[in-house]
Amino acid sequence: MAQQFAQVSDPHLSDLGGVRLSQLLSKRLLSYLSWRRKRRFEHRREVLSALADDLATLELSQLLVTGDLTHTGLPEEFRQAQAWLESLGAADTVAVIPGNHDALVRDDPGQTFALWQDYMASDPDREAGFPSLRIRGELAFIGLSSAVPTPPLMASGEVSAAQLSELGALLDATRGKFRVVYVHHSPVPGVEKWRKALRNASAVADTLATHGAELVLHGHGHRARLDHLPGADGEVPVFAVPSASARGLYGADVAAYNRYRVERQEGGWRLTVEQRRLDDAGEQFEVAGAQVLTLPRP
Ligand SMILES: [Fe+2]
Ligand SMILES: [Fe+2]
Numbered sequence: 001m002a003q004q005f006a007q008v009s010d011p012h013l014s015d016l017g018g019v020r021l022s023q024l025l026s027k028r029l030l031s032y033l034s035w036r037r038k039r040r041f042e043h044r045r046e047v048l049s050a051l052a053d054d055l056a057t058l059e060l061s062q063l064l065v066t067g068d069l070t071h072t073g074l075p076e077e078f079r080q081a082q083a084w085l086e087s088l089g090a091a092d093t094v095a096v097i098p099g100n101h102d103a104l105v106r107d108d109p110g111q112t113f114a115l116w117q118d119y120m121a122s123d124p125d126r127e128a129g130f131p132s133l134r135i136r137g138e139l140a141f142i143g144l145s146s147a148v149p150t151p152p153l154m155a156s157g158e159v160s161a162a163q164l165s166e167l168g169a170l171l172d173a174t175r176g177k178f179r180v181v182y183v184h185h186s187p188v189p190g191v192e193k194w195r196k197a198l199r200n201a202s203a204v205a206d207t208l209a210t211h212g213a214e215l216v217l218h219g220h221g222h223r224a225r226l227d228h229l230p231g232a233d234g235e236v237p238v239f240a241v242p243s244a245s246a247r248g249l250y251g252a253d254v255a256a257y258n259r260y261r262v263e264r265q266e267g268g269w270r271l272t273v274e275q276r277r278l279d280d281a282g283e284q285f286e287v288a289g290a291q292v293l294t295l296p297r298p
Contacts (some may be wrong), residue, residue, distance in 0.1 A: 001263075003061045003137050007182070008257040009219025010068040010099065010243035012043040012075035018197050027105050028072040028151050035071045043245040047255045047278060051244055052088060054276060054285035058259060061136040063088060065119075066219040066241075067099025067184030075111035078102075082115040091118035095134055095141060099184040099220060100155050103147035131167050133174075135149075138264060140174035142167065142213075144183040146198055155196045155220075157185035164200075164207050171211035171235065178262050178269055181208065182217040188227040188238055193276065196220065205229050208236055214269060214295055215239070215260070222252040224275065233297050239273060247282065254278050256288060268297040 004209035016035050024032050055063065069084070070077035081102075088094050096119040102112075113120070120143070122132040132143040144167065146157030159167075171179060185198035187205055208216065212232035218240050219287065227238040241258050247253030256277035262269045270292065 002261050003139055004058065004259060004261045005060050005062040005064065005136075005139065005141075005180075006055065006058060006257060006259045007064045007066060007217050007239070007241055008244040009241045010065040010222055011048055011065070011084070011245045012039060012068055012071055012101065012243060013045065013245060014070045014074075014080045016040070016071060016077070018076075019074065019076070023074060025105050027150075028074070030152055031072040031101065031104060035053055038250060039071060040092065042247055042249050043243060044247055045245070047245045047247065048084070050248070050278065050284050051255065051257065055088065060093070060259075061139055062092045062134065062141055063215060064141065064180075064182050064285070065096045066182050066217060067097050068101045068219060068243075069096070069099070070102050072101045073104045073107060073112060075107065076080045078112045085116065085119050087285075088233070091121065092134075094119055095132065095143060096120050096130075097130070097143045097182060097184060098145055098147035100157055102148050103149055104245075106149050121296065130163050131170055133170055137173070138178050139177045139262065140177040142170050142174070142179065142181045144181065144204075146183050146185040153195065155201050156194070157197075157220075158171070158199045159183065159187075159204050159207050164203060168211045171207075171213060175212065178215070179213045179219065180215045181213050184218060185220050186218045186227070186238070186240060188229060189215060191225075191227060192221065212236075214297070215271065217241075219243075222246060224253055224256060234268070234295060237271070237293055237295075241275075255285075257285075265294075269295040271295060
């Protein structure tokens with residue numbers, strides 16, 4: 001039986017209109033100025049409401065949100081993002097990982113990440129923290145956090161060594177299922193400029209090569225792309241989606257997201273990836289293309 005899930009990324013949904021300058025540390029100030037100048041025109045609530053309408057028409061085993069829900073990671077922004085998550089669905093149907101904007105500076109986790117905890121959580125039999133693991137039928141969703149505080153003007157990420165060794169164990173334990181690894185930054189070495197890159201992309205790619213996976217998903221670049229990584233059981237497609245709220249004003253892709261349909265078949269899996277994109281009028285999402293990948297697996 002086929003199963004479906006979807007990935008949205010980088011909604012950058014928070015409104016900083018009520019923020020006082022005294023709340024902004026130096027790193028946040030740069031992000032705030034970028035929001036004042038550009039981002040508030042690019043990332044729009046009306047696009048997110050069209051997205052919610054479109055998502056409501058789909059039957060999904062899970063909705064993955066691959067980070068950057070906020071602009072500067074202030075507690076008020078976490079509260080806005082929590083309300084948005086609740087509007088999308090219950091915490092066992094929507095799975096979130098943080099992005100670099102959500103972890104811009106180290107803040108009180110009780111006022112920030114604790115608000116998203118139910119949405120970041122694993123299935124009830126596992127402890128809190130990353131990697132997270134949710135199993136839905138034939139699908140195993142493994143979430144990684146690459147969000148770390150960085151110096152000003154940097155948007156890099158890192159997956160901790162502890163997460164990496166746990167990732168290997170989880171990939172082994174779920175072998176035979178359709179294993180989906182999702183992380184904010186691309187784990188493909190060399191695809192991002194150093195300023196925006198996952199610092200230990202090679203180590204993440206090595207772990208996937210050793211233990212295998214069926215699909216890797218990321219955001220961060222605000223562009224759709226497809227790469228491939230070697231995997232122990234066969235090549236692993238790596239998909240990125242644009243920002244879910246973007247009007248595409250400054251050269252980035254207009255808002256889009258992916259729906260994935262997975263079917264077991266003789267000798268492996270059949271994966272259908274459908275891109276759903278904001279239409280030219282900016283009013284609703286429509287199918288912009290689809291591709292079918294065959295993943296041979298032993
Ligand atoms: Fe982003
Ligand atoms: Fe990002």
